[in-house]
Amino acid sequence: MLNDRSSALSLLETRRSGKPRELVGPGPTPEVMKRILTIASRVPDHGKLHPWRFVTVADDQRDALGALLRQALVEHDPCATFQHHQKEDEFAHYAGQLVVVVSAPVANHKIPVWEQELSCGAAAMNLLLAAHAVGYVAGWVTGWRTYSERVRAAFCGPGERIAAFVFIGHASRELEERERPPLEEVWTAWHPPLFDDE
Ligand SMILES: Cc1cc2nc3c(=O)[nH]c(=O)nc-3n(C[C@H](O)[C@H](O)[C@H](O)COP(=O)(O)O)c2cc1C
Numbered sequence: 040m041l042n043d044r045s046s047a048l049s050l051l052e053t054r055r056s057g058k059p060r061e062l063v064g065p066g067p068t069p070e071v072m073k074r075i076l077t078i079a080s081r082v083p084d085h086g087k088l089h090p091w092r093f094v095t096v097a098d099d100q101r102d103a104l105g106a107l108l109r110q111a112l113v114e115h116d117p118c119a120t121f122q123h124h125q126k127e128d129e130f131a132h133y134a135g136q137l138v139v140v141v142s143a144p145v146a147n148h149k150i151p152v153w154e155q156e157l158s159c160g161a162a163a164m165n166l167l168l169a170a171h172a173v174g175y176v177a178g179w180v181t182g183w184r185t186y187s188e189r190v191r192a193a194f195c196g197p198g199e200r201i202a203a204f205v206f207i208g209h210a211s212r213e214l215e216e217r218e219r220p221p222l223e224e225v226w227t228a229w230h231p232p233l234f235d236d237e
Pocket of ligand 1: 055057178179180181182217
């Protein structure tokens with residue numbers, strides 16, 4: 040048990056993202072994806088609403104994704120250059136398994152939408168962690184396409200939106216560590232407010 044825990048700690052201490060455009064395939068097998076998505080689903084979820092879903096895009100659907108993104112780009116930026124269109128096509132064809140994380144909050148529920156969205160963020164984070172734990176590298180990207188109505192409608196139902204495009208593959212080079220916030224900037228002890236009569 041102790042060993043299990045220390046290896047879990049080392050996984051948590053070493054996880055980092057890979058740049059999706061630099062990943063190489065193949066992505067996980069369907070069996071491993073099942074395991075990854077099961078872990079991703081194991082997150083705090085006030086009200087047990089599972090207000091998120093995962094949509095996988097198959098390799099043979101990448102051309103269709105490219106066509107969708109290029110069409111959406113025309114609406115997003117009618118002046119987009121050939122290079123920009125090419126970039127979207129490249130995005131659609133990044134290596135590995137693409138998982139689109141969809142935020143699917145239940146409207147008019149006693150659990151505030153904000154809390155449901157936090158649960159979705161936790162699911163996306165667990166997806167990255169699970170991918171790392173099974174030996175893959177993952178990267179979470181968004182960008183203009185996440186907010187395009189055309190792209191949203193291709194992945195989401197009413198009231199839903201895209202939280203993340205997560206690519207899962209292998210690193211083509213050693214991943215760079217990035218700077219992490221100094222703990223003193225993100226950790227303070229609470230000072231209770233003073234009351235008027237104090
Ligand atoms: C909500 C959200 C949106 C992101 N969108 C992008 C993006 O559009 N492009 C990008 O390169 N990275 C994006 N990232 C990822 C980060 O920029 C970066 O990969 C990550 O913070 C690296 O930290 P890590 O190594 O701890 O995972 C996004 C991350 C989050 C949480």
